[in-house]
Every structure is written in structure tokens, then in C-alpha cells.
Amino acid sequence: MEGSERLRAKKSFGQNFLIHQGAIKAILANALASPAAGLLEIGPGPGTLTAGLLDDGRPLWAMDLDPEACDLLQRRFGDRPNFHLLQGDAVRSPLPDVASLSIIGNLPYNVATPILTRFMLESLPWERMVLMFQLEVGQRILGVPGTKDYGPLSILSQAVARVTRIMKLGPGSFRPAPKVDSIVLLFEPRADALALEERKPLLDLLHRSFAQRRKTLANNWGGWLGPEQIQAVLEAENLSPSVRAEAVPVANWISIMRRLAG
The missing domain is CATH 3.40.50.150 (Vaccinia Virus protein VP39)
Structure with missing residues (x-):
């Protein structure tokens, strides 16, 4: 052509x-x-x-x-x-x-x-x-x-x-x-697209959370968040203590990012 x-x-x-x-x-x-x-x-x-x-x-x-x-x-x-x-x-x-x-x-x-x-x-x-x-x-x-x-x-x-x-x-x-x-x-x-100022914090959270895919979220967050904070976040999101990052829906990730930012 x-x-x-x-x-x-x-x-x-x-x-x-x-x-x-x-x-x-x-x-x-x-x-x-x-x-x-x-x-x-x-x-x-x-x-x-x-x-x-x-x-x-x-x-x-x-x-x-x-x-x-x-x-x-x-x-x-x-x-x-x-x-x-x-x-x-x-x-x-x-x-x-x-x-x-x-x-x-x-x-x-x-x-x-x-x-x-x-x-x-x-x-x-x-x-x-x-x-x-x-x-x-x-x-x-x-x-x-x-x-x-x-x-x-x-x-x-x-x-x-x-x-x-x-x-x-x-x-x-x-x-x-x-x-x-x-x-x-x-x-x-999206009509409800994530606000621009929240996108980089979300991506930073995701990179940390998926750092080792085979590990649980709790293990990937260890050394960054304390055990009590990790437990509180997972309970607030109705997520199992053994959940892995790849099982968490998009809406939960946005909620977790806002929870940690607050």
C-alpha cells in the first residue's frame, strides 16, 4: 500500500x-x-x-x-x-x-x-x-x-x-x-471514572499488592502496614485474611485505596 x-x-x-x-x-x-x-x-x-x-x-x-x-x-x-x-x-x-x-x-x-x-x-x-x-x-x-x-x-x-x-x-x-x-x-x-488525583495512588497500591502474585495480600502488605491495620482493612472490605490480590474486584481496590489514604 x-x-x-x-x-x-x-x-x-x-x-x-x-x-x-x-x-x-x-x-x-x-x-x-x-x-x-x-x-x-x-x-x-x-x-x-x-x-x-x-x-x-x-x-x-x-x-x-x-x-x-x-x-x-x-x-x-x-x-x-x-x-x-x-x-x-x-x-x-x-x-x-x-x-x-x-x-x-x-x-x-x-x-x-x-x-x-x-x-x-x-x-x-x-x-x-x-x-x-x-x-x-x-x-x-x-x-x-x-x-x-x-x-x-x-x-x-x-x-x-x-x-x-x-x-x-x-x-x-x-x-x-x-x-x-x-x-x-x-x-x-467512565461516567464514574476514578478522579485523576487518585489514579497514581491506586497504581502504587496495586504494584505493592501484586508484587508477588502467589502471596496473600496480607503478606504483600507486611512491613508496610501493621498487622492490626491489615486486619481492619480486610474486614472492612469483607475480604478473607487469605485473599490474594488477583481475587479482589476493581471496586474494592478503589475503596481500599481511599481507606488507606484517609
């Missing part, structure tokens, strides 16, 4: 370019259904999605770390008045200041988790996100209590957003073909 033949995928950037036409159409349809004022594309590569996003007419910020990709994008789209190129790392580079955003991305697999975590923790006004992940990461985002996939990423994501699976894609949907399957997820802000 246009552009993809002229841009060499680089393993150091975690690049695998989407070529599945049905997936391209589905991602565009979901992203553009948003009423957001602007669009932000992460990892546009050769511009497979960029062209369709620009045709919508809203301002589009395209962020890529690869200088070669940025040169190609500038040549292809630099004359479009709604195109804004951002060369940088989506984990830490400044993001556009706009009233609301629809965020789209075939995320580089090697930094997908930190990028999503940033979008959850910062005051970025996203109205929706349509993001692609390695299937294993997507399953962790969708994880439910009592399963091996359930963990800090599941809980933070589900405390902030309604997450919907759009589609699963095999290696043949990309060039070059990765060795893993991929998944496209839709994130929409």
Missing part, C-alpha cells in the same frame, strides 16, 4: 505496519465516531491510518519517534492544513493542548503499556481511544478477577474507562508479520 513499501520497519521502534483493509476501516470508523475537537495518532509509521484521519477534516497531530517515518509523513501530508507532525516519544514527549481528543494508535509493542499508563494518569482530555496492542497485553487490560490476566493494568484501565474489544488480528495483518496476535480495543471514559 502507499508509503509502506518506502518505509523499512525497524525492530528498535517496535514497528509492524497494518495492511489489513478491514481493520483499517474499523479503526477509522470507531475513532472518527468521536465528537472530539482533535485527533491524535500515535505511531503512524507510513501513514496507513493518517490519510483517512486527515480526510475527516479535524486537526490531526501525528506523533512518531522514527525520523524516517516523520520525513515520509511530512512529504505525504505536509501540505494538508489540518496535519501537525510531532516527532517524539509518546511515553514522555509533550502532547497537544486541545479541548478534547480522539486518540488512535497501532502502538509499538515494546512501549504500549507505558503509553497507555501515561494516558490514564495524565490530564489528557481524551474522549475516546482506539488502540492496538499485542494480544497478551490486551488480555491483561480486559482481565477479570480470579484470572492470571487480572492485575494493575486491568484494574487501572477499568477504573477509568469502559473497554470494548473491537477485533483480534493475526500476524498476516501486518508487514512485517509479528510472531504474535494483536487486538484492537476501544476505551471510553
